[in-house]
Amino acid sequence: MSFTGADHAHMARALQLAERGLLTTTPNPRVGCVLVRDGAVVGEGWHERAGSPHAEVHALRMAGEAARGATAYVSLEPCSHHGRTPPCADALIAAGVARVVAAMEDPNPRVAGRGMRQLAEAGVDAASGLLEGEARELNVGFVSRMTRGRPWLRLKVAASLDGRTALANGKSQWITGPAARRDGHAWRARACAVLTGIGTVRDDDPRLTVRDVPTDRQPLRVLVDSRLELPLDARLLDGGPLLVVGAVEDATRRKALEDRGVEILLLPNAGGKVDLPALMAELGRRELNEIHVEAGVKLNGSLVREGCVDEYLFYLAPLLVGDTGAGMFALPELTGLDQAQRLRIHDLRQVGGDLRIRARPA
DSSP states (O other): OOOOOHHHHHHHHHHHHHHHGGOOOSSOOOOOOEEEEEEEEEEEEEOTTTSSHHHHHHHHHHHGGTTTTOOOEEESSOSSSSSSSHHHEEEEEEEOOOOOEESSSOOOTTTTTTTHHHHHHHOOEHHHOOOOHHHHHHTTTHHHHHHHHSOOOEEEEEEEEESOSTTTTTTOOOOOOOOHHHHHHHHHHSEEEEEHHHHHHHHHOOOOOOOOSSOOOOOOOEEEEETTOOOOTTGGSSOEEEEESSOOOHHHHHHHHHHTTEEEEEOTTTTBBOOOHHHHHHHHHOOOEEEEOOOOOHHHHHHHHHOOEEEEEEEEEEEOOOOTTTTOOOOOOOOOOOSSSSSEEEEEETTTEEEEEEEEEO
């Protein structure tokens, strides 16, 4: 299927609209829709949050009778099943839309392609694959959960140019500048959960809430704490829901934390630590799409070793700390560079006075 320049422009607009739901649609995907008739845009919409009308419905309401004979550009295949809302494929057919172009098929294997087939069987000219890469990036966590049963895990590290995350005495605030910290909060805001470890809580006493960017939704905070050692005066206990994932039962500590409103989940592995791959599967079952990690060298290393990291978010500040400072990852010693985990740089840019590198396992 070949697409015109106009097709590309209208789909780019649909993706732009979808991005307006970046912080709010979870657990649903971010979706935008543009309706075009005789070369003119007659309707636009985007999905705002779970349970509210989908992008197609908003666009159809705006277009009214002008939707008849129009082309719908949708960043994700129109749904064909009843969820919290009725199927959008039915709504497009009922409105008399003549053509539907989707950026990508629904990644849910149970329904993938069904909406497009339903449209085609009703006589609608239906095609997909236009700007598919961009659409997948926008919903990378949703795609991960639908296809792998686990969220997309993005690990953030702030460090000096020589790779040090803190001084030898533990001080780390602030290695990076205000612009990088705001950018980090934007990545927190789009995530479904922010994950950290008990070592970071002891060292930094973080809140892990979104503060530097406007949002009306705070992500779930998840703490990996094998022995349920979270101090009862920790700031993590304030600011919203908290899931503590442990490996060793302690009835006294459990009750003290549950009395503070904390949910406790035990997921031990054979070594008496938290089973991190099992945690990823559990977060997928809870319909979490993107996990944002802000942890210390030990948990960072464990996540890498156990194959849980999908993307790295490095913020590098133009300063040198020296080899006595804390590193990024606690990993086994290598005897050859061929044993190193290779990364592929996905995006590289300057944020304020710092450098931001997004990288993924090669």
